[in-house]
Amino acid sequence: MGARAGHRHARAEFLIGAVVGNPHVAAVFAVPANTQVLTIPLWGTESIEEYVAPARRARWQRGRLAQSREQAFVSQLLPAYGEVVANLLGPRDPLALGAALADIADYCEEHDLRAGLRDPRCWRLISSRFAEHPLFGELSMADAIDLARSLYRYLTPLAVPLPDVDVTHSSGAALCALPAIAAKVRIGVPLLLTEHGVYVRERVLQLVRDDAPPLRKALLGNFYRAVARCAYTYADVVLPVCEYNASWEQELGADIGRVRVVYNGVDPKRFPPLSVQLPRPTIAYVGRIEPLKDVLGLIAALSMVRREIPDVLLRVHGPDDDPGYAERCRAAVATMGLEDNVVFEGPTKDPARAYQEADVVVLCSVSEGFPYTVVEAMCSGRPVVATAVGGVPEALNRPELLVEPQNPQALADALVALFRRTPAERAAIGEEFRERAVRLFSQERFLEEYRALYLGVVSDYVA
Structure with a gap:
């Protein structure tokens, strides 16, 4: 102030x-x-x-x-x-x-x-x-x-x-x-x-x-x-x-x-791109559970992804900022029979680990500025599928990984397309994102400006 x-x-x-x-x-x-x-x-x-x-x-x-x-x-x-x-x-x-x-x-x-x-x-x-x-x-x-x-x-x-x-x-x-x-x-x-x-x-x-x-x-x-x-x-x-x-x-x-x-900007050293062997295809969401983040839309998209990838896992890391909305999200998981595919992890004090223990990071917001979640995931060397809101397109610079907000089908299609790529191809996208984040979105550059x-x-x- x-x-x-x-x-x-x-x-x-x-x-x-x-x-x-x-x-x-x-x-x-x-x-x-x-x-x-x-x-x-x-x-x-x-x-x-x-x-x-x-x-x-x-x-x-x-x-x-x-x-x-x-x-x-x-x-x-x-x-x-x-x-x-x-x-x-x-x-x-x-x-x-x-x-x-x-x-x-x-x-x-x-x-x-x-x-x-x-x-x-x-x-x-x-x-x-x-x-x-x-x-x-x-x-x-x-x-x-x-x-x-x-x-x-x-x-x-x-x-x-x-x-x-x-x-x-x-x-x-x-x-x-x-x-x-x-x-x-x-x-x-x-x-x-x-x-x-x-x-x-x-x-x-x-x-x-x-x-x-x-x-x-x-x-x-x-x-x-x-x-x-x-x-x-x-x-x-x-x-x-x-x-x-x-x-x-x-x-x-x-x-x-x-x-x-x-x-x-974020500190790239806090988000190293570690390689982690995962037992099943895993998506990470890191953020608040409230309407502007459209977690309900993400759950609907996951039900569509499961048709193509039955063992897919969505890990939701974040606080229940809107308890009523969070309850609706949990109810949607039960109604869609996704109990084996969605885990609500609660708030995390180690977001780097949340990114590392995922194949793909997703952001599904209706509105954003320039979200730290996206840049942190990029620093962690993970591919990101996101809604094209706020500064997200500027961060990713990858149109095929961007979808319109509040469109679960489009989000599901983008996630399935990414999982159909080989692990090496996904790793290459992650490496590209890491280099871009370190070059353009570092904490050091941010502080100096x-x-x-x-x-x-x-x-x-x-x-």
């Missing part, structure tokens, strides 16, 4: 603002000595101060005169909230939204955001805007109240001010970008924006599946688009992880002159 460069030759210090669903999260990775983690829960608290004591923006305070709550509410919070609400109703100027977000962040320096948004004048503002709109005037009172509550949660990252930093780096054109936008507007802190997926696209896909009233979906879709367009507008450099993402970002308003692709970007924007800012 933020970095402090210090002396040009000193080690950089990092502050990670982790925007999470609720405060009950556990650390998964060890935190380096030069890094602090500030957890920002959107839900599970009444007020953000219950969970985190925010650092103050020292540079923002210089020369500022404290205002009373009423003065700040009238001059900052209420007009800014009105601009945010306007973006729920339809496209607006992203510069105006950025200024509004900075005003809300300023208000939070001295006053409680939750208390401010509970002021009756905020409710009158949002309810009157909905009532006056030709479409959203049909919104129910319950949905209007729920949206007002949700806006407080979505704006929570602005209530946790950044300390002094030399550069901010947002991991998406999403809610995590809000403090970075505010810092850019107020004091010009450079903003780098990386997107591993395309936030707007993935949120809209989620809204399509949600069981919610259409008007609520439309309002939230407008809000997600507004946040994304604002983040693209203020970012000094927009860093998609693949060309596919870049095309979406440009459609959503990113300046092509500030877009630069930096592919994800970001290091140069940080130093470049910080040098310009400090100068």
Whole structure:
């Protein structure tokens, strides 16, 4: 989220603002000595101060005169909230939204955001805007109240001010970008924006599946688009992880002159291409079990593969991110009589071994950015059959191994065709993938590109 460069030759210090669903999260990775983690829960608290004591923006305070709550509410919070609400109703100027977000962040320096948004004048503002709109005037009172509550949660990252930093780096054109936008507007802190997926696209896909009233979906879709367009507008450099993402970002308003692709990278030494003798033809899936990954489609494809390869085995390595969906996947295995052909291995702490103990790795997602699974499998020297989504075609560069998403028959045909090749031919594809991954998608290249970007924007800012 933020970095402090210090002396040009000193080690950089990092502050990670982790925007999470609720405060009950556990650390998964060890935190380096030069890094602090500030957890920002959107839900599970009444007020953000219950969970985190925010650092103050020292540079923002210089020369500022404290205002009373009423003065700040009238001059900052209420007009800014009105601009945010306007973006729920339809496209607006992203510069105006950025200024509004900075005003809300300023208000939070001295006053409680939750208390401010509970002021009756905020409710009158949002309810009157909905009532006056030709479409959203049909919104129910319950949905209007729920949206007002949700806006407080979505704006929570602005209530946790950044300390002094030399550069901010947002991991998406999403809610995590809000403090970075505010810092850019107020004091010009450079903003780098990386997107591993395309936030707007993935949120809209989620809204399509949600069981919610259409008007609520439309309002939230407008809000997600507004946040994304604002983040693209203020970012000094927009860093998609693949060309596919870049095309979406440009459609959503990113300046092509500030877009630069930096592919994800992995350490090839962690994924050596070991040869393992397997007792039966084996496919590995490594990833979350949830709808966007279309594991149900993979199971359907496997039932077709089994007609040609009766002893085929699919090993599913990954957590049940959506328990209901995961249960449907297990039920599908039973219904199709695939109990001897599908094994749910659960989460793995050794993905390299999962790849090595397979003849083929499969990715069946509906939407992706530039997935680590594909690059890790390539480093492991394994052929990959995947849906042609996101940056996957750029990674593989093998059209015969790509299929359209949500097409189990096409996925089955590609898997069968690969298994009909000789072991030597499959090994040759794996060797080609390994060489390509080491050359183009290494962690060393990835880190060097970001290091140069940080130093470049910080040098310009400090100068």
